[in-house]
Amino acid sequence: MRPAPSLEMGKTRIQSGQIHERARQVLADAHLQEAYRSSTLRLYTHRLQAISELPGFERLRERAYALKREVMEHLDYYLAQFAENAERRGGHIHWAATAAEACAVVREIAEGAGAREIVKAKTMVSEEIGLNRALEAAGVRPFETDLGEFIVQLSGEGPAHIVAPAMHMTRHDVSKLFVTHIHSEPTDVPEELTAIARRVLREKFARAGLGLSGANFAVAETGTIVLVENEGNIRFSTTAPRVHVALVGIEKLIPRLADLAVFLRLLGRSGTGQKLTVYTSLLTGPRRPGEDGPEELHVVLVDNGRVATLADSKMREVLYCIRCGGCLNACPVYRKIGGHAYGWVYSGPIGALITPQLLGLESARELPFASSLCAVCRDVCPVKINIPDLLLQLRSQAQEQVRAPREKGALVSERTLMRLWAWAMKRPWAYSLGSRLARLGQRLIAREGWIRRLALYPLSGWTEGRDLPALAPKTFRERWKEMGKQ
Ligand code: SF4
The missing domain is CATH 3.40.50.10420 (NagB/RpiA/CoA transferase-like)
Known part of the structure; x- marks a missing residue:
């Protein structure tokens, strides 16, 4: 077999x-x-x-x-x-x-x-x-x-x-x-x-x-x-x-x-x-x-x-689980990668929470990231465990724990990118300029409406497992202006 x-x-x-x-x-x-x-x-x-x-x-x-x-x-x-x-x-x-x-x-x-x-x-x-x-x-x-x-x-x-x-x-x-x-x-x-x-x-x-x-x-x-x-x-x-x-x-x-x-x-x-x-x-x-x-x-x-686990007033929700398996059946990630990929006894969304609690986050820091955060697990859970929120909390803790130099570098660059993003979002002119530049830049790499590979680390991680839709030819503002004229 x-x-x-x-x-x-x-x-x-x-x-x-x-x-x-x-x-x-x-x-x-x-x-x-x-x-x-x-x-x-x-x-x-x-x-x-x-x-x-x-x-x-x-x-x-x-x-x-x-x-x-x-x-x-x-x-x-x-x-x-x-x-x-x-x-x-x-x-x-x-x-x-x-x-x-x-x-x-x-x-x-x-x-x-x-x-x-x-x-x-x-x-x-x-x-x-x-x-x-x-x-x-x-x-x-x-x-x-x-x-x-x-x-x-x-x-x-x-x-x-x-x-x-x-x-x-x-x-x-x-x-x-x-x-x-x-x-x-x-x-x-x-x-x-x-x-x-x-x-x-x-x-x-x-x-x-x-x-x-x-x-x-x-x-x-x-x-x-x-x-x-x-x-x-x-x-x-x-x-x-x-x-x-x-x-x-x-x-x-x-x-x-x-x-x-x-x-x-x-x-x-x-x-x-x-x-x-x-x-x-x-x-x-x-x-x-x-x-x-x-x-x-x-x-x-x-x-x-x-x-x-009980000592953490938020994370203790993990202990509410009655092991019905409902979140596994609903999870788009579990459905594709199955139970053994999680590497230990508990799998699926609840496994991604329980395992770091029982074995220590440093032993299972990949698991909270094995989720699309679509929140269907929360919707099906009979005891209403807020799984996506807890996953986010663990992700944040996992990032804080990062020690390897390359990963530390990734963390710094991610932070820098997020800061840059936040700065641009608060300034319409900067946002508009940024999106124009991005649209120009993507001409080199986008094919048929998709960007299949980004070479620049850590953005390359995004396209390792999925394609990125290319930016639309016109921004919302541009289309809005045109509609106003019409
Ligand atoms: S749906 Fe809720 S109760 Fe059922 S296994 Fe998942 S977390 Fe546990």
Whole structure:
């Protein structure tokens, strides 16, 4: 099968400029282009249909934003309340400040349970902390049970999308992958491919000593973990093994059980266009007498950079994200360059914000620039995160951090250009003279109404990835004068 852009999971540094190289690879691959185009378009269209059928959608978004703001402003209170209630119902609470601590906690629980095999529901936090590698190093085998995650685990890649990890693959790709790794018969029929994965995974569910999940929401009022899914694998992972571990980013808190209705109505519609996902599980403590479920429930509350993000009163909006994937499906940049180009676990507009928060801006300073700032991400976000504003803030911080001499030079020349522009804009005669000179100058380089290449740095950066429309033959003022005469 085609080599997809590689993604080294668990790596905590992104080489500056890597996104350009990865993006170029994806743009040159017609197969990948079609996979991303058709999948994102389908999800985006389903979303439009779903929200058109829900009266008061805007009010729900506003309510969700207000609830998330309330949680973030009192996160210490809600975390303590959640922990107390979860423990009262028999759960064990663990706190992990870093990725390494979170991995160590899971490893110790697995060792304590004597689990050599783990079944995993899809959890982005586990990708974020590099859990699979940490478990494998300790001799514990993790098995992804979400179909998309199962596929990308076989292919050795990371998720290409928050909600649809194998979005970059077609069914033909999956068939080849299964033939290679599972030695199944080739088939392009989706139902048969699903049946193959199901057969392999059934056996894992039966054997695993521990099931691991994330959490879509954690309800402070009751100490409940809420999980949404379409495949039923999360129910299996959280109930069949004797021990269940839930990895929960501390931003997943919501205050009350009644608030869940707000988020559930937004999540499915915004992500996949579903009114509700097929299964919604509310887990409060381990099993009680007469119930199914695990004997032990452990909740690992993961910080890993979230508290530092909370300290920035503007940037903390990033933590409102409910991981619906809607902004990825809508983003014209994501649709073209796909998820792996972003170089880490989280991709798309929200990935361009989260990654610099969790890894440090110096490790991911290219990402905030991977946006056209068209603001469609803000329009589709169910919790109304002002993504373009936050991207601009990060861009500004990234520019301040520039240290390399050439980039410093670029910054100075950009500043000089901007100052010159501002000066001219305040003086009509200078603006008019400048545009006349530019029109004269462009005669040398414009062809058929377009400037395809500017040689002068840093302007050359503009035409590296796009053409520049040539200046119109007449200015607005000139045309206005002519119209007046007519
Ligand atoms: S930022 Fe908003 S649209 Fe994007 S994944 Fe998060 S909740 Fe969904």
